[in-house]
Structures are given as C-alpha cells and as structure tokens.
Amino acid sequence: MRGVLARPGVRRSIWCAAALLCLLLLNGCMMGPxxxxxxxxxxxxxxxxxxxxxxxxxxxxxxxxxxxxxxxxxxxxxxxxxxxxxxxxxxxxxxxxxxxxxxxxxxxxxxxxxxxxxxxPQIDAGFGASRQKYSPVRIGSDQPSTLFNLFTLSASVSYVLxxxxxxxxxxxxxxxxxxxxxxxxxxxxxxxxxxxxxxxxxxxxxxxxxxxxxxxxxxxxxxxxxxxxxxxxxxxxxxxxxxxxxxxxxxxxxxxxxxxxxxxxxxxxxxxxxxxxxxxxxxxxxxxxxxxxxxxxxxxxxxxxxxxxxxxxxxxxxxxxxxxxxxxxxxxxPQLTLTASGGYENTSMSAFLHRNGQVWAVAADVTAxxxxxxxxxxxxxxxxxxxxxxxxxxxxxxxxxxxxxxxxxxxxxxxxxxxxxxxxxxxxxxxxxxxxxxxxxxxxxxxxxxxxxxxxxxxxxxxxxxxxxxxxxxxxxxxxxxxxxxxxxx
CATH class of the missing domain: 1.20.1600.10 (Outer membrane efflux proteins (OEP))
Structure with missing residues (x-):
C-alpha cells in the first residue's frame, strides 16, 4: 500500500483532489442556471x-x-x-x-x-451577569449548595461557506x-x-x-x-x-x-x-x-x-x-458552518479578566x-x-x-x-x-x-x-x- 501511495501519479491525483476541495470550499460552485x-x-x-x-x-x-x-x-x-x-x-x-x-x-x-x-463573517459580542445557586446533588455529591455570582464576557464569529x-x-x-x-x-x-x-x-x-x-x-x-x-x-x-x-x-x-x-x-x-x-x-x-x-x-x-x-x-x-x-x-x-467563540467567565468582577477565566471554542458544523x-x-x-x-x-x-x-x-x-x-x-x-x-x-x-x-x-x-x-x-x-x-x- 505504501508503494502505491508513493507513486508520483497517485500523489499528484491526491494533491489535485485536495486542491480542488480547497477551491470548492473557498469559492464554492454555482448551482442553477x-x-x-x-x-x-x-x-x-x-x-x-x-x-x-x-x-x-x-x-x-x-x-x-x-x-x-x-x-x-x-x-x-x-x-x-x-x-x-x-x-x-x-x-x-x-x-x-x-x-x-x-x-x-x-x-x-x-x-x-x-x-x-x-x-x-458574522461577529457577535455579549456580556452577562447573574446570581446562581449550584447544588452538587445533581452530580451525586452530598456537599452543601453554593451561592455565587457569575460574570460572562463573550465574542463569537461564525461563517457559512x-x-x-x-x-x-x-x-x-x-x-x-x-x-x-x-x-x-x-x-x-x-x-x-x-x-x-x-x-x-x-x-x-x-x-x-x-x-x-x-x-x-x-x-x-x-x-x-x-x-x-x-x-x-x-x-x-x-x-x-x-x-x-x-x-x-x-x-x-x-x-x-x-x-x-x-x-x-x-x-x-x-x-x-x-x-x-x-x-x-x-x-x-x-x-x-x-x-x-x-x-x-x-x-x-x-x-x-x-x-x-x-x-x-x-x-x-x-x-x-x-x-x-x-x-x-x-x-x-450539505451546508458547512465554521464558528469560533471566546471570552471570560468569573465569579468576581475584580478578577473578571484573569486568564484562569478564559474560555474558547472552535467548531465546524456540517448540516445535510x-x-x-x-x-x-x-x-x-x-x-x-x-x-x-x-x-x-x-x-x-x-x-x-x-x-x-x-x-x-x-x-x-x-x-x-x-x-x-x-x-x-x-x-x-x-x-x-x-x-x-x-x-x-x-x-x-x-x-x-x-x-x-x-x-x-x-x-x-x-x-x-x-x-x-x-x-x-x-x-x-x-x-x-x-x-x-x-x-x-x-
């Protein structure tokens, strides 16, 4: 199998297919007349x-x-x-x-x-402040409930190819x-x-x-x-x-x-x-x-x-x-959507932008x-x-x-x-x-x-x-x- 993939013609076909796929993803093709x-x-x-x-x-x-x-x-x-x-x-x-x-x-x-x-790209930003009560019972723990504040600053970017x-x-x-x-x-x-x-x-x-x-x-x-x-x-x-x-x-x-x-x-x-x-x-x-x-x-x-x-x-x-x-x-x-989000979450405004509270996510969603x-x-x-x-x-x-x-x-x-x-x-x-x-x-x-x-x-x-x-x-x-x-x- 390694010998087959090593053939110049096969490698060239793979690279051409990859290039075609990239071109398709970047520029798209036009359906309809x-x-x-x-x-x-x-x-x-x-x-x-x-x-x-x-x-x-x-x-x-x-x-x-x-x-x-x-x-x-x-x-x-x-x-x-x-x-x-x-x-x-x-x-x-x-x-x-x-x-x-x-x-x-x-x-x-x-x-x-x-x-x-x-x-x-569609860019959105948000800020939220809430007071919550968390009960560990929901995860099988007998620890007492916790009452805390939660501050959230987030930004998200989405792009539909x-x-x-x-x-x-x-x-x-x-x-x-x-x-x-x-x-x-x-x-x-x-x-x-x-x-x-x-x-x-x-x-x-x-x-x-x-x-x-x-x-x-x-x-x-x-x-x-x-x-x-x-x-x-x-x-x-x-x-x-x-x-x-x-x-x-x-x-x-x-x-x-x-x-x-x-x-x-x-x-x-x-x-x-x-x-x-x-x-x-x-x-x-x-x-x-x-x-x-x-x-x-x-x-x-x-x-x-x-x-x-x-x-x-x-x-x-x-x-x-x-x-x-x-x-x-x-x-x-099928439709392909790329998304990325990031921000800060913390229970205190004084440490709101501390790096320990950083959160982020990158995703690619395909819907068919x-x-x-x-x-x-x-x-x-x-x-x-x-x-x-x-x-x-x-x-x-x-x-x-x-x-x-x-x-x-x-x-x-x-x-x-x-x-x-x-x-x-x-x-x-x-x-x-x-x-x-x-x-x-x-x-x-x-x-x-x-x-x-x-x-x-x-x-x-x-x-x-x-x-x-x-x-x-x-x-x-x-x-x-x-x-x-x-x-x-x-």
Missing part, C-alpha cells in the same frame, strides 16, 4: 409592408420617420409647449405615485445591501429584484409623463371646441331671429323656427359637456401633480400652442426590448426566477438534509415552474409591446389621412362661406344663407380640431410605445 438575456424577436419591421408612406402630411404639418431622430428622455419638450413642460415638471416633483415608487426602489436597494452581508453558491444566487436574486423596482420606477415616470401630456392636449382641444361651439350658437341665435321675423311676416313656416331652436338647444347642451371634460382634465392634472384640484391653477392653452413633432424615431424592432421599461422589468423578473432555482438547488446539498418529506425537492420544482411562468409572462409583454407599436404606426397613418380629408372639408366650407358673402353683397342671396354657410364652417372646424388632437395624442402614444427615452443606459 446562469441567467442570459432573452434574445430579441428576429423581425425587421413592426407591421407588414413596413412604415407608412412618407411623408405623412395633413393640415400643413408633415411627419416623417428618420433614423437620425432621437428619442430623448424629456420627449415631451418636442411639442414645443411651455404649458406642457411646466405641467410635466410639476408632476415629476409632486406626484405621489412617483414618490412611492422611489421609496420602493430604495427599500429594494437596502434589502440587497443587507443580503450581501451573508458573504462576511457558500459551497454550492446558494448565497450567491440569493444575492443575485436580490440584485435582480432591485432591477425590477428600478425599471418599475422608469415605467411609472413614462406613464405619468404621457398622462400629463395627453391631459394637456385634451384640455386644449376641449377649450378650442368650446370656443367654436359658442360661435355656432351665436350664429344660430341670429338665424333664429331672422327666421322668426320671416315667419311672422308670412314668408317662412314657423316649423323652420322650431327646427333652428332645436339645433341651438343641442349645441347649448354640448357646451357644459365639453366644459366638464375640460374641468376633469384639469382635475387630473392637479392630482398627477400631487395637488388638490382647488389649489391647482392652469394657464390657458390652445391646440395652436402645441407643435406637432416633424421627425419621428425610426427604431429598429430588435432594439425595442432594450428600450421599454416594462420589457426590462419583465426581464429582471425572469432573472429573479432564474436565481431562485439556484437557491432551491443549493438547499438540497436527509429526509424532509420531499419539501426541498418540490421547492426546487416549484422554482422551475415559476421560471417557466415568468418566461411566458415576459414573452407576452414583448408581444404586447410590438402590438402597441404596430397599432400606433397604423394610427398615425390613418390620422394623417383623416385630418387631410377634414382639412379639405374645412377649406371647402371656408370657400363656400366666402362665395355666399359675395352673393349677399351682390344682393342675390339673403343673410340667412350666410349664417347657414358659417354654421357648416364651424362644424367642419370642430371636426378638424378633433383630428388635430387625435394626431397629437397618437404621437404621444408612439413615444410611449417606443420606451419614451427610458432604457437600461439612463
């Missing part, structure tokens, strides 16, 4: 046929997709509206949801730092949870800013529609007056008066509804800014104060997964599920799971199932994101087409009104025809205002669908 980012979808376009026809022109404004167009973090400034910029700034500094999300992020960061302490990488996976999961919260904050920022911009656009559209509707009501009032005079003179039927009064009443009923929607938009802006509606005062705004961005970002579809906070958040959740598999796997294997009724095994299977569930959820988030971008691209194209038609209708109504006025000045038509033509013009203008607002809001939807400038680099 190593996480890698899911690959982006292999597509070259968001919709069949590619981007809409370029440029998208309507109402004197043109939009074009450009690879040079940047999507900044403060994308709302592209609309060139000081009122929008001010409202967004107020919301970002006063919104309660943002404050809550930031607090949740700080909590996850602190939990991550707390979890990282598992890699360091992360042999199987369970602790490393746990901290990895904590870091990934921190990423979940971080991207959740960015998603909250994006949703908040989009809601503020959309509310301001809606508020401007309602204000302009109220102005146009009130002008139409004034025209109808004049038309009713003239028609009533004609009916009294016998030149017109009184039913025409009733018809006009019916139209006037409908328009007057629409003004409070528009005013209510505008007030609701203002109340929403107040709440988003962290203020009470009674304390929030908004400056006047019109659609003419908002500029339609001309250059739209031409984003590569494969890069969308790295730009949208909700996708990045789902990816971080997938990372958490992957790390949890490693934690559950490591729990199936033997039988847990299948608990640890099925906990690992549950972790695998959770990973499969999270992976499916991630895939659904990506699919929904691509679907949103495709919908917005089609909406922008349709918005331009519809607004172009509405612009032509308003131009035709404008020309008709101009011709009727010329005929009225020439004496060939009555003033009532002017009122009718003017009313048609205002109706076309209201439809045009709605088309302008829809195009602006769909542009906002595009910025949000593309990630709004928030990504894993900022």
């Amino acid at each position: 190593d996480f890698s980012r899911p690959p982006p979808p292999k597509v070259s376009q968001f919709v069949t046929g590619g981007l809409p026809a370029q440029p998208m022109e309507a109402a004197g404004a043109s939009q074009r997709f450009s690879a040079l167009a940047d999507l900044p973090t403060d994308w709302w400034t592209l609309f060139g509206s000081p009122a929008i910029d001010s409202a967004v700034s107020e919301a970002l500094t006063g919104n309660a949801t943002i404050e809550s999300a930031q607090a949740a992020l700080r909590q996850s960061e602190d939990e991550m730092r707390a979890g990282a302490g598992v890699f360091l 992360d042999i199987w990488g369970g602790h490393a996976r746990m901290v990895e999961a904590l870091r990934a949870r921190d990423d979940v919260q971080r991207y959740g904050v960015l998603a909250t920022y994006l949703t908040l800013t989009a809601n503020v911009v959309n509310a301001q656009i809606a508020r401007a559209a309602y204000a302009d529609q109220i102005v146009a509707t009130r002008e139409m009501i004034g025209l109808l009032q004049e038309e009713v007056r003239i028609t009533r005079a004609q009916a009294q003179a016998g030149a017109s039927a009184y039913s025409a008066v009733l018809t006009l009064e019916n139209e006037q009443a409908k328009l007057e009923a629409s003004v409070p509804a528009l005013a209510l929607k505008r007030a609701q938009a203002e109340d929403l802006l107040a709440v988003l800014s962290g203020m009470l509606p009674a304390d929030w005062h908004a400056p006047a705004i019109s659609l003419s104060d908002i500029t339609l961005p001309a250059a739209l970002p031409d984003t590569v579809p494969a890069s969308l997964v790295h730009h949208r906070p909700d996708i990045l958040q789902a990816e971080a959740a997938l990372h958490v599920a992957s790390a949890d598999i490693g934690v559950a796997t490591a729990n199936l294997f 799971p033997v039988f847990h009724g299948g608990t640890l095994w099925f906990q690992r299977k549950a972790a695998l199932d959770a990973y499969a569930q999270t992976r499916a959820s991630y895939r659904q988030v990506v699919l929904s994101a691509f679907g949103e971008v495709a919908d917005v691209l089609r909406a922008l194209d349709n918005d331009a087409r519809a607004l172009d038609a509405q612009t032509r209708a308003m131009d035709a109504a404008t020309q008709a009104l101009h011709l009727v006025r010329i005929d009225y000045e020439a004496g060939t038509v009555g003033y009532l025809q002017i009122l009718v033509a003017d009313q048609e013009f205002h109706q076309a203008r209201i439809a045009w205002l709605q088309g302008v607002a829809q195009r602006l809001q769909d542009t906002v939807a595009l910025y949000v669908a593309l990630g709004g400038g928030w990504n894993d680099r900022n």
Whole structure:
C-alpha cells in the first residue's frame, strides 16, 4: 500500500483532489442556471409592408420617420409647449405615485445591501451577569449548595461557506429584484409623463371646441331671429323656427359637456401633480400652442426590448426566477458552518479578566438534509415552474409591446389621412362661406344663407380640431410605445 501511495501519479491525483476541495470550499460552485438575456424577436419591421408612406402630411404639418431622430428622455419638450413642460415638471416633483415608487426602489436597494452581508463573517459580542445557586446533588455529591455570582464576557464569529453558491444566487436574486423596482420606477415616470401630456392636449382641444361651439350658437341665435321675423311676416313656416331652436338647444347642451371634460382634465392634472384640484391653477392653452413633432424615431424592432421599461422589468423578473432555482438547488446539498467563540467567565468582577477565566471554542458544523418529506425537492420544482411562468409572462409583454407599436404606426397613418380629408372639408366650407358673402353683397342671396354657410364652417372646424388632437395624442402614444427615452443606459 505504501508503494502505491508513493507513486508520483497517485500523489499528484491526491494533491489535485485536495486542491480542488480547497477551491470548492473557498469559492464554492454555482448551482442553477446562469441567467442570459432573452434574445430579441428576429423581425425587421413592426407591421407588414413596413412604415407608412412618407411623408405623412395633413393640415400643413408633415411627419416623417428618420433614423437620425432621437428619442430623448424629456420627449415631451418636442411639442414645443411651455404649458406642457411646466405641467410635466410639476408632476415629476409632486406626484405621489412617483414618490412611492422611489421609496420602493430604495427599500429594494437596502434589502440587497443587507443580503450581501451573508458573504462576511458574522461577529457577535455579549456580556452577562447573574446570581446562581449550584447544588452538587445533581452530580451525586452530598456537599452543601453554593451561592455565587457569575460574570460572562463573550465574542463569537461564525461563517457559512457558500459551497454550492446558494448565497450567491440569493444575492443575485436580490440584485435582480432591485432591477425590477428600478425599471418599475422608469415605467411609472413614462406613464405619468404621457398622462400629463395627453391631459394637456385634451384640455386644449376641449377649450378650442368650446370656443367654436359658442360661435355656432351665436350664429344660430341670429338665424333664429331672422327666421322668426320671416315667419311672422308670412314668408317662412314657423316649423323652420322650431327646427333652428332645436339645433341651438343641442349645441347649448354640448357646451357644459365639453366644459366638464375640460374641468376633469384639469382635475387630473392637479392630482398627477400631487395637488388638490382647488389649489391647482392652469394657464390657458390652445391646440395652436402645441407643435406637432416633424421627425419621428425610426427604431429598429430588435432594439425595442432594450428600450421599454416594462420589457426590462419583465426581464429582471425572469432573472429573479432564474436565481431562485439556484437557491432551491443549493438547499438540497450539505451546508458547512465554521464558528469560533471566546471570552471570560468569573465569579468576581475584580478578577473578571484573569486568564484562569478564559474560555474558547472552535467548531465546524456540517448540516445535510436527509429526509424532509420531499419539501426541498418540490421547492426546487416549484422554482422551475415559476421560471417557466415568468418566461411566458415576459414573452407576452414583448408581444404586447410590438402590438402597441404596430397599432400606433397604423394610427398615425390613418390620422394623417383623416385630418387631410377634414382639412379639405374645412377649406371647402371656408370657400363656400366666402362665395355666399359675395352673393349677399351682390344682393342675390339673403343673410340667412350666410349664417347657414358659417354654421357648416364651424362644424367642419370642430371636426378638424378633433383630428388635430387625435394626431397629437397618437404621437404621444408612439413615444410611449417606443420606451419614451427610458432604457437600461439612463
């Protein structure tokens, strides 16, 4: 046997095994899968046929997709509206949801730092003072009982060797949870800013529609007056008066509804800014104060997964599920804990630190799971199932994101087409009104025809205002669908 051990090859194998064991004890191995980012979808376009026809022109404004167009973090400034910029700034500094999300992020960061302490030795110190009565009878002696004081000063050090990488996976999961919260904050920022911009656009559209509707009501009032005079003179039927009064009443009923929607938009802006509606005062705004961005970002579809906070958040959740598999796997294997303790024990404070009272202990404990009724095994299977569930959820988030971008691209194209038609209708109504006025000045038509033509013009203008607002809001939807400038680099 001595001859076998003396062989160089056997000695080398023993030393290699010992070195491997030491390396395993010092560094540990990592159980469970190593996480890698899911690959982006292999597509070259968001919709069949590619981007809409370029440029998208309507109402004197043109939009074009450009690879040079940047999507900044403060994308709302592209609309060139000081009122929008001010409202967004107020919301970002006063919104309660943002404050809550930031607090949740700080909590996850602190939990991550707390979890990282598992890699360091755990050191504890203690001091105790007690008065005890000892009875020798307990050891079979008939000596009298002893009454004494006992003072104890101790310190202990323990360290759990992360042999199987369970602790490393746990901290990895904590870091990934921190990423979940971080991207959740960015998603909250994006949703908040989009809601503020959309509310301001809606508020401007309602204000302009109220102005146009009130002008139409004034025209109808004049038309009713003239028609009533004609009916009294016998030149017109009184039913025409009733018809006009019916139209006037409908328009007057629409003004409070528009005013209510505008007030609701203002109340929403107040709440988003962290203020009470009674304390929030908004400056006047019109659609003419908002500029339609001309250059739209031409984003590569494969890069969308790295730009949208909700996708990045789902990816971080997938990372958490992957790390949890490693934690559950490591729990199936033995755990090694090193401990050391020392201190002083004495019955007198005056001789408390005398070397005769020194005590110490060094230990290594190995704990191995033997039988847990299948608990640890099925906990690992549950972790695998959770990973499969999270992976499916991630895939659904990506699919929904691509679907949103495709919908917005089609909406922008349709918005331009519809607004172009509405612009032509308003131009035709404008020309008709101009011709009727010329005929009225020439004496060939009555003033009532002017009122009718003017009313048609205002109706076309209201439809045009709605088309302008829809195009602006769909542009906002595009910025949000593309990630709004928030990504894993900022």
